[in-house]
Amino acid sequence: MTPTKPAGGPTSFVLVHGAYHGGWCWSRVRDLLQDRGHRVYTPSQTGCGDRAHLLDERITIDTFVEDITALILAEELHHVVLVGHSFGTRTVVGVADRIPNQLSHLVFLDGGFPTPGQSRLEVMTPAQREARIKSAQESSGGISIPPPAPEAFGLSAPDDIAWVQRRLTPQPFGADTSPQKLSHEIGNGLPCTYVRCIEPEFDGVGTAAHYAQQRQDWSYLTITGGHDAMVSNPRAVANLLESLA
DSSP, X not given: OOOOOOTTOOOEEEEEOOTTOOGGGGHHHHHHHHXXXXXXXXXXOTTSGGXXXXXXXXXXXXXXXXXXXXXXXXXXXXXXXXXXXXXHHHHHHHHHHHOGGGEEEEEEESOOOOOTTSOTGGGSOHHHHHHHXXXXXXXXXXXXXXXXXXXXXXXXXXXXXXXXXXXXXXEETHHHHSOOOOSSOTTTTSOXXXXXXXXXBOGGGHHHHHHHHHOTTSEEEEESSOTTHHHHOHHHHHHHHHHHO
16 A cells, blocks of 8 residues: 655655766756655666766667666655656656656656657667767777767856766766666556756757656746756756645
């Protein structure tokens, strides 16, 4: 039996990072939410962030989904507000497909969505696909993709750029090349909110943002800040997440 969450009580947040990042990218948001009494988990997915030493060719999108699913089950979390940033929204979709009963709300922060049964690589344009394969082969023999400059994530403050630059790690390429299988519609019937970062907008999520706007059963919000708004505007992100708890 699932425990009942006390009205107005602390919320369990699980914050999932995107490509080239790790749990570190949520530290500013985590600290703000914890100071307000909430439980906050910021795991790094296998091969990323502080787990970059585990990078190898066996990592797939399912590995990422299993990372977060295992955390939620091991910690016996319920009524989780599960948040995914950028590529991390694909992980969140996979977790919701598997364990919806542990979750209360899904938040997609400037992210993209999987095409069920296909890999991310398959839905790219031929030019994008060729460039990505070439980058992976030349940098790591096909195991990973090197990170872009921090400015690609909408950062402009020198301190933010330097902080992120020190922490970016290659993205496991298997997460791009492996198909994501889903048993349910994206969101799996859970309350969902899509948050678009608008200053500046990140072109890579335009299609996903449009999809989210068309979902009549979802909420669609905007937030001031670039793609890495959890770095550049953590208070706004924390306030928004708390409002959805």
